[in-house]
Amino acid sequence: MQMTLQFFGATEEVTGSCHLLTIDGRQVLLDCGLIQGGKADELRNHDPFPFQAEQIHAVVLSHAHIDHSGRLPYLVKQGFTGPIYTQRATAQLCSIMLRDAAMLQERDTDRKNKKRAKHDLEALEPLFTEEEVNQVMAQFVVVDYDQRVQIADSIEIRLSDAGHILGSAIVELWLGQQPEQKKLVFSGDLGRAGMPILDDPTFIDKADLVLMESTYGNRLHRSWHETLVELKSIFKATINQSRGNILIPAFSVGRAQELLYLFHLYAKEWDLSRWRICLDSPMAIKATQVYVNNYPILDDDFKRFTRMSPGKHPLLSCAEFVSSTEESIELNDIHEGLIVIAGSGMCNGGRIRNHFVHNLWRKEANIIICGYQALGTPGRLLVDGAEELTIHGQSVKVAASIHTVGGLSAHADQAELLRWYHHFEDSPAIILVHGEPESQKVLMEALNQDEATQPKSSAIAKWSDCLDLTALPEFVWLNAASE
Template sequence: MRINFHGAAHTVTGSQHLLEINGKKLLLDCGMYQGKRSEAYARNLNFHYDPKSVDAVILSHAHIDHSGNLPNLTKQGYEGVIYATHATKDIASVMIADSGHIQESDAEFVNKKRAQRGEPPVEPLYTKEDAEEVAGMFVGVKYEEAFEPIPGVVARFYEAGHILGSAGVSLEIEEKGKQIHFWFSGDIGRYKMPLLRDPVLPTRADYMIMESTYGDKSHSDPELAFLEFKDVVKRTVERGGKVIVPAFAVGRTQEIVYHLNQMMYNGDVPRVPVYVDSPLAVKASDIFKKHLDCFDEETRKFVEESRHPALDFNMLSYVRSVDESKALNERKDPMVIISASGMAETGRVVHHIRNNIENPRNTICIVSWQAPDTLGRRLADREPEVRIFNEIYKRKCDVATIGGLSGHAGQDLLVKYATAVKDSVKDIFLVHGEEKQAMTLKGLLKERGMSRVHYPGMHDGVDVL
């Protein structure tokens, strides 16, 4: 058996790990590398193996840095099956199609600039049509149900608690007369997060590929973060303002909706209109409602006691048209608007910020990490003026930043996850983390007697038999 690390190695994006077993090739994830435009395009376009030679794909979850390069894989000749949980199958189909639309739009924008300079046009990495073809290749599998992706390998999905449908992957492998238990963590979630069940720890593994995103720090309690959010909503609404929340369409949006549902049901905040204004978030929310089996016991209890769904309540509206979205900016009454993108760079949320940033009654609530040079980061840094659509706006509104809502496990849970297989594991390979985070985690595991921990480089290969 050979493990090849073709993505999320020495970086936090582009998950892609190729296993060679019994003369077959099994790909774990096929994520899009996200970085500088020119570098990302080249990395995503050029595989370090022949896609035609891959026999099966297993997808841990739907986030684009794990699923987003599947259309390019199929464009270049992959014709097999993509195994995923049923919820991942549904969400990934929507997210990849949305990504295809973005690829086309980005190429169209770049080509206008290139034409002005007399340069030849570039092709999109893939199109929405390419992405829609991938949807037909998914095979949905239940959690903990055994399936055989390639001969000699029995696979199972276990709850990862990261986003709806996310999973750790267990592989029971028979090769050359030997039995191997292999575990791929995917992205590990957190305890006590809304809606989702807690992540399942591995019970046994000879070899494990594990994420290390927050290997250098633990998170604060998510319940404290939502208490902060409650205070933001309460004080903004009481002064007659709007709360604008830039939020990622899958996961964070649904968590916030659920907590607003609880807050208003319990009378913790005034009952005001709540709008989810993002086409992708609306589609994703519809998928969440189809997969109630993925919700945790607390959510199911709330639904039973309050007698209405977790992601639907009287004050909530899902905005489906551009005209409906524009109408929100004409209104002056208090409300909450949750809209994509999470870093306020694109989408309808930019228009909501532009129309509300100069009103001191309003609050822009930042609920996730913001990359440098994004509008979200400039708002989080409380810059007095920001440029939106090439015009300068004075920031007169309040800005609230809520930490502690990351969907990734913190250092404490990563250590617990790895030490769960301390008695059986021969090697652990840390991926999906920058060097500082991974090496800090490696040091902590060494202190606990786990010396066989590695941090493989991009395109490294390791023989484990």
């Protein structure tokens, strides 16, 4: 039996998740995400796939974040017509996120083509359009948590809650038939235990190979208590001392809803009645309604709190929802007492950049960075201490206070990743994906330092690595990349 796994994304970097399974000629993709970062990184999204899209039998999508789902329309554009298996809420969120991505692609391409026309250059095509997104949505097949489904001959899957965002899934895959059957577990993006709104990540008992993310493999997050104290101190200091605005770049799915919930829970303790709180993101507003509608898969504390507050939903009670461009522009005239949650989470697009133009140069303003910032993004530049940013072609001085609140991260830290892996029986083989090289190196050292729990085999995935799954737990590579 032929059984291989090849890596075509999120290899020694965090974005662009894409892994190709081949079982006796049947090809299945795990995720098909956009590459994010600087301009050079994003141009790679236009590269042809290193496989034939029309030969892909199916896609299994771990969750809706664009670095896992964002190239699905491009895959369809290149000829993919098969089913896309994912959790029900993920399909609903993708309808919002992929349409937004198509709109941005078309708008950005139009802007570039106007400039190219002045120089008699050939017009560019967007990576994909809303038409391709419509086709993607028609190809979704929803799978509920804990439901075991056959997706092809000799391939079965089961999705379990990953606790990262609404609908995020750990993917278990049974490959081949007994006695040669192998079990692969793909972590997707793992969340954290004890976080608000979502259930904790599911522990899985058995695997022959674990494909695990490693975003924060080299660090520990602040405790939840310390994080709440830190947020309270930022709000208190700003309102009592600098009296400026607070801008929070936030991912429209996951982080925005978490912030809304925290503002509801701690409104009195954080003295939030003195603030005007605005969710300035049409996509986040739509995503919030998906959270509201998927009440049954949220955690028990959130459901209990919601039942105790009829008519006062914790995601809908504390912030103004700013949808129109005109309403967003009006916020630029407010210089103090305003909290704005806006996308994009890495500050490389969206309305947060307009708010930066009007606030970043003010020393009384505060910026709260509360999510992962990929290399090359404006958010990463701020975290690394940039003194100015280029926004809409103009240089903007960074005088605002920058606060990196790592405790709000939706990704497991090193201790949580190790705990999740160590729950597996018999220390299965492991391959790290979705992490920067330094993070992966440190996590790999931590995995291998304890002989009692040391993986049978371990590796960090490299681009185009091809692993013979029939040889597990030994790693036999079918190309030279990892030899």
